[in-house]
Amino acid sequence: MIQAPTKNLKIILAKNLQKNYGSREAVRSISFEIESQKCFGFLGPNGAGKSSTLKMIYGAIPSTSGTLLILGKEMKKEPRGIKAVLGVIPQEENLDPELNVLENLIVFSRYFNIPRKTASEKALNLLNFFHLKDRGNSRVDELSSGLKKRLLIARGLINEPKILILDEPTTGLDPQSRHIIWEKLRQLKHQGLTILLTTHYMEEASQLCDDIVIMDHGKILRRGHPLRLIEEEVGKEIIEIRSSSPMIEKEIASMNLRYEHIGDVFYIYCENGHVLLPKLSQIEHERVIHRPATLEDLFLKLTGRELSE
Amino acid sequence: MTMIKTLTLRFALKVWQRNFDVWRKSLGVSLIGSLGEPVLYLLGMGFGLGSYLGTMDGTPYLQYIAPGLILSSGMYAATYECTYGAFLRMIHLKTYDAISSTPVSLEEVIAGDIFWGMTKCLISGSIMFLACLTFGLIHSGWAVGLFPLLLIGGFLFSSLAMWITSKAKTFEWFNYYLELFITPMFFFSGIFFPLDHFPKTVQTFARVFPLTHLVRSARDLIQGKIHPGILFTFFFILSISLALFFIAIRGVAKRLIK
Numbered sequence: 252m253i254q255a256p257t258k259n260l261k262i263i264l265a266k267n268l269q270k271n272y273g274s275r276e277a278v279r280s281i282s283f284e285i286e287s288q289k290c291f292g293f294l295g296p297n298g299a300g301k302s303s304t305l306k307m308i309y310g311a312i313p314s315t316s317g318t319l320l321i322l323g324k325e326m327k328k329e330p331r332g333i334k335a336v337l338g339v340i341p342q343e344e345n346l347d348p349e350l351n352v353l354e355n356l357i358v359f360s361r362y363f364n365i366p367r368k369t370a371s372e373k374a375l376n377l378l379n380f381f382h383l384k385d386r387g388n389s390r391v392d393e394l395s396s397g398l399k400k401r402l403l404i405a406r407g408l409i410n411e412p413k414i415l416i417l418d419e420p421t422t423g424l425d426p427q428s429r430h431i432i433w434e435k436l437r438q439l440k441h442q443g444l445t446i447l448l449t450t451h452y453m454e455e456a457s458q459l460c461d462d463i464v465i466m467d468h469g470k471i472l473r474r475g476h477p478l479r480l481i482e483e484e485v486g487k488e489i490i491e492i493r494s495s496s497p498m499i500e501k502e503i504a505s506m507n508l509r510y511e512h513i514g515d516v517f518y519i520y521c522e523n524g525h526v527l528l529p530k531l532s533q534i535e536h537e538r539v540i541h542r543p544a545t546l547e548d549l550f551l552k553l554t555g556r557e558l559s560e
Numbered sequence: 561m562t563m564i565k566t567l568t569l570r571f572a573l574k575v576w577q578r579n580f581d582v583w584r585k586s587l588g589v590s591l592i593g594s595l596g597e598p599v600l601y602l603l604g605m606g607f608g609l610g611s612y613l614g615t616m617d618g619t620p621y622l623q624y625i626a627p628g629l630i631l632s633s634g635m636y637a638a639t640y641e642c643t644y645g646a647f648l649r650m651i652h653l654k655t656y657d658a659i660s661s662t663p664v665s666l667e668e669v670i671a672g673d674i675f676w677g678m679t680k681c682l683i684s685g686s687i688m689f690l691a692c693l694t695f696g697l698i699h700s701g702w703a704v705g706l707f708p709l710l711l712i713g714g715f716l717f718s719s720l721a722m723w724i725t726s727k728a729k730t731f732e733w734f735n736y737y738l739e740l741f742i743t744p745m746f747f748f749s750g751i752f753f754p755l756d757h758f759p760k761t762v763q764t765f766a767r768v769f770p771l772t773h774l775v776r777s778a779r780d781l782i783q784g785k786i787h788p789g790i791l792f793t794f795f796f797i798l799s800i801s802l803a804l805f806f807i808a809i810r811g812v813a814k815r816l817i818k
Binding site: 272309310311312313330331334337339341343345346347349350354358359361362364410 | 566571574577578581582585653654655657658659660661662663664665817818
């Protein structure tokens, strides 16, 4: 049997993990390790290989080559044992519309051999935890997308997993729903759950993740703690100038600054923005903002500010 | 070999149970569905044509068509379940993905759906059987032999339908299968007329249809004419079904696991 993980244990280990779809390389020989009881985030633009990586971890697709150990076990050797300790929340909602909310949890619990009585108790606790208590008899298609996502996460927890895997947990949700889900995920992490997620919301990663990897074109570009990565790669501050003046780029370049631009917005990386700001303000502009650097700046810096698709 | 390792009856039956639970929730609609059309055939053809024909091969016409309608009602139930039903769960509702992320393997999900198709065949056929019993069309005790025939018939048509589903692009795609295979089989399997009344070429064609052999065995059983050919049909259909079962599982797995 699989042992309960202790803190800082390497709960997932990937070495030279590769995934090809025909001749297309979706994941290119990546290596990483994930510590237990932490929240680990895969960030990257669409098509970066995040979902493929996640799907290999939860066994929906086989890897082309490389090693992938989950709690020290290999998926192709012990799929049942590994899947028994995972909670999977896919990107596309796949609740059972032919069953009501409570039945969705009960029927799912059978796949894990959970006895009926225990399952009912767990299901009610989970509905309670996700504020769905009054919706037990609702049909799934009566739920809003925020509620559906909460039910989907509740379903993923019915087997009390050691690792919760979420593929873009809040994509397409309104801000309220998103914040509820973040709050619940933080609570679960404090209860000792290891969480893996993919996202392209940088705020989500900042709010939840202890450790992130930034992926693009099937490779890992950077790995580390979000705040430290921002400091290392981007610096502390950003001055954002929006201008349609044809001279702007030349003027900024002449000041010997590190910068990037996307469309008509220039992002200047700096340490002492308050000194630089008056000088930059003299350039003809429509808007200028001085702000702390965020994960979004790091992300755009690494993955390019152009459209990747 | 990996497939055998990840296919156990115990887990496949959990998927069967899910389908059973859903079915039970809308029991009324389901039962009307499996009773309506075959009873209409029985009464319409039986009384309509029957009063004109009298007997067929020495049997009252209503009695003549009863065994074929019991079997074909099962065939339709299994076919719809493992084409439209399975396709909906596999492609649109992503139920297969959801269940196979648990300790249940994808192979077990597919097998569970095929077993459910078998069950639907048995249920539909049994309802027709009861209807025929009520109309006084069943006299021989050997008629209980129709239940194992319904089970292997269900196994065959569910596995075949699942294999077709592994290739299907859209719901409309199933029209090919239904209109080019299932419907001709329904009319040319000797349910309504003895096959030797058909032209020679049609007869050869009809002998390829598995339903033809099931119907013949069912008719012999219901009339109490027992012979080893029935057993042969049973095991022959069973072995084809087993082969199709694994072909279907491999087909769907190949489609879903990229």
